[in-house]
Amino acid sequence: MFDFEEAEKMKRLYLFAIFVTAAAALVISLQTTKAQDVKYSHSEYFEKYEGTSTCLGCHREEAEHFFHSQHYQWKGNAPNIVNSDGAKLGKMNTFNDFCTGPRGNWIGIVKNSRGEVLSKGCSACHAGKGLFPSETMDKAQLENIDCLICHASGYRRDLYQDDAGDYEWKPILWKNQEGLDSVAKRISAPTRAMCLRCHSASGGGSNYKRGDLEYTLADPGRDFDVHMASDGKNMQCVSCHAGEKHRVLGRGADLSGTDSPGKLLTCDSTDCHGAPPHKSAVLNRHTESVNCTVCHIPKFARDIPTDMARDWSRPVYNEEADKYTASIKLEKDVTPVYAWFNGNTRAYLPGKPVEKLPDGSVAMMIPQGSRDDPKAKIFAFKLHKGRLPLLAGRNWLIPITVEHFFANGQIDPAVKSAAKETYALDNISYSWIDTTRYMGIFHGVQPKANALKCADCHGTNGRFDWKALGYRGNPMQLKHPPRTKLP
Known part of the structure; x- marks a missing residue:
């Protein structure tokens, strides 16, 4: 007997199959048409990408500018470091309390x-192909610049070793010329995602270092950052930070060198919010002594935890990753600390005796300024605590060659290797000492409805430590203006 129910079921399945096939064909057709119609920004300038030499054919002057920049040299003029004595400073000749420094870890x-890769060195976040930056510009150094890491959206690279044992960062498509040519022609100004490749991943993990540079900023909602939200201003990093001749504008409070000395990056410039920025006279009076970040960035590390303390004296083994690390304290949704800042910083410099803060910790990066300094304002900071080795007899901090430590967990040879690399010293003795670093918080600006209210600072349980800021107590309770001399 003919089964009408089964026949109807088969009919529906058949029609569904036809629909799916037709839909798939339509999608393929549209994708093919779209691919044929796409014209990348550099599709007419070259046929075959042969490395940076292809870029240099048209952009040699830009490459020379970039060679002298902080993004390539990892050091620069340091007029805002009060104890720099005119020296150029940066990652290459200082160190920090995260992964410490690139020398010995390059x-x-x-x-x-298990044979799994744990680390590939600090050069992973350098805009070069693996050569150590030289102060002498030559053909090899210019061709070492990796233009695509900042300017090609689909570009990915990895570390390869040749038969001679030398390492080089190459495109993952280096054996696929057609694919590489396609990627190399997708040239644009750097996008947020391109910048975050390095600036969010620094310090050993996502958002570990800065705290306010989360991968979320690649495509944030307006509640996360009003400036960079795609449904807000949709600003790119270069909207604020692009300077002239591949020099970047802006300097974090804990950065040594600056690409653009004398050129301030502020919210109240005429290109941005202007001064005064508010309609309220009370709020505008606050901006004379309070930076915008204080009220408009109430929290940081909102999606991804950040490293708030790193103790290299206590190695920790992660069984799942089969990797050793320092003891790291991660925190999320962190309230900033607040301090006066006049744009200058006192830094710890290698080969100098340490200076201790009242709590006994070493001052790694300390913002300068006070309540009586007319150039200073209260800023929001991430306060990072560390623990580093201290050279006996000289009171110099010692960095750490961290790369092999990740595999074997042996901290003593990692310290002694760094002492040899940094100071040319053998057979050293050392102890451990706590460190303190202030890091400016500048990203993650909230909608004005989420900005701090009066009671958040001036209430009974307000977030300000008024005495640490130079006041006898809460100015609202003491009834005196914020910038009067100390009574």
Whole structure:
């Protein structure tokens, strides 16, 4: 007997199959048409990408500008470091309390006991192909510049070792010329995602270092950042930070060198919010002594935790990753600390005796300014605590060659190797000491409805430590203006 129910079921399945096939064909057709119609920004300038030499054919002057920039040299003029004595400073000749520094950690592949790659060196976040930056500009150094890491949206690279044992960062498509040519022609100004490749990943993990540079900023909602939200201003990093001749505008409070000395990056410039920025006279009076970040960035590390303390004296083994790390304290949704800042910083410099703060910790990066300084305002900061080795007899901090430590967990040889690399010293003795670093918080600006209210600072349980800021107490309770001399 003919089964009408089964026949109807088969009919529906058949029609559905026809629909799916037709839909798939339509999608393929549209994709093919779209691919054929796409014209990348550099599709007419070259046929075959042969590395940076292809870029230099038209952009040699830009490459020379970039060679001298902080993004390539990792050091620069340091007029805002009060104890710089005119020296150029940066990652290359200072160190920090995160992964400490690139010397001795520059490039290489470190694997764990399972053969899995743990680290590839600090050069992973350098806009070069692996050569250590030189102060002498030559053909090799110019061709070492990796233009695509900042200017090609689909570009990805990895570290490869040749037969001679030398390492180089290459496009992952280096054996696929057609694919590489396609990617190399997708040239644009740097997007947020391109900048975050390095600036969010620094310090050993996503958002570990800065705290206010989360991967979320690649495409944030307006409640996360009003400036960079795609449904808000949709500003790119370069909207604020692009300077002339590949020099970047802006300087964080804990950065040594600056690409654009004398050129301030502020919210109240005529290109942005202007001064005064508010309709309220009371709020405008506050801006004379309070930076915009204080009220408009109430929290940081809102999506992704950030490293708030790193103790290198206590190695920790992660069994899942088969990797050793320092003891790291991660925190999320962090309230900033607040301090006066006049644009200058006192830094710890290698080969100098440490200066201690009242709590006994070493001052790594300390903002300068006070309530009586007319150039200073109260800023929002991430306060990072560390613990680093201190050279006996000289009171110099010692960095750490962290790469092989990740695999074997042996901190003593990592310290002594760094002492040899940094100070040319053998057979050293050392102890451990706490460190303190202030890091400016500048990203993650909230909608004005989420800005701090009066009671958040002036209430009974307000977030300001008034005495630490130079006041006898809460100015609202003491009834005196914020910038009067100390009574």
